[in-house]
Amino acid sequence: MNKSQLRKLGAGLLGACALILTTSFATPVLAGSGTEMGKVTNRPIPxxxxxxxxxxxxxxxxxxxxxxxxxxxxxxxxxxxxxxxxxxxxxxxxxxxxxxxxxxxxxxxRTVLIEKDMLQLHSRPDATTLVVAALEMGVVARVSACNGEWCLLRSGGFKGWAPKARLWGVRPTETFD
Missing domain, CATH: 2.30.30.40 (SH3 Domains)
Incomplete structure (x- = not known):
């Protein structure tokens, strides 16, 4: 093989490697469901x-x-x-x-990052209920449950409900117990 042929072969191999890398790191999408699932765990992505x-x-x-x-x-x-x-x-x-x-x-x-300074934790998922604690911005709290708008958090020995919109680590529509 001459140098020109070796260059073409090398370029072809690089292209093939790029194609393999691109497709091997992708995750499949279930047809018609709109939900992307991980190819290793078959769990939702993201x-x-x-x-x-x-x-x-x-x-x-x-x-x-x-x-x-x-x-x-x-x-x-x-x-x-x-x-x-x-x-x-x-x-x-x-x-x-x-x-x-x-x-x-x-x-x-499951944990969340507090995105509002002095975020109030309430005794129930209602802004009019008793405030049991206030968490500083950047605090990491454990999540026990989430409903449509609120999540039950634990941090620093305190437990209470906080508005989901002030947290990073849960999807806006996510609910769980």
């Missing part, structure tokens, strides 16, 4: 999880050979999974910053 570890490397791609771009250093921080590949999950934080982390660093425990 979905929220939290950091299990107090420190987790965030990589450019889904393997140990990819460069570490930064490190998440906050246990229980809520994250949104946006893709799956083998044992790896592409996640992003509240600011949309993220990358690939190993699934063992993540937990299904």
């Amino acid at each position: 979905r929220f999880v939290s950091m299990k570890a107090s420190e987790g490397n965030v990589r450019r791609g889904p393997s140990l050979t990819h460069r570490i771009d930064w490190v998440f250093k906050r246990r229980d921080m809520p994250l949104r999974i946006t893709a799956e590949h083998g044992h790896w999950r592409r996640v992003e934080d509240r600011d949309g910053i993220g990358g690939w982390v190993h699934y063992s660093l993540l937990s299904g425990t």
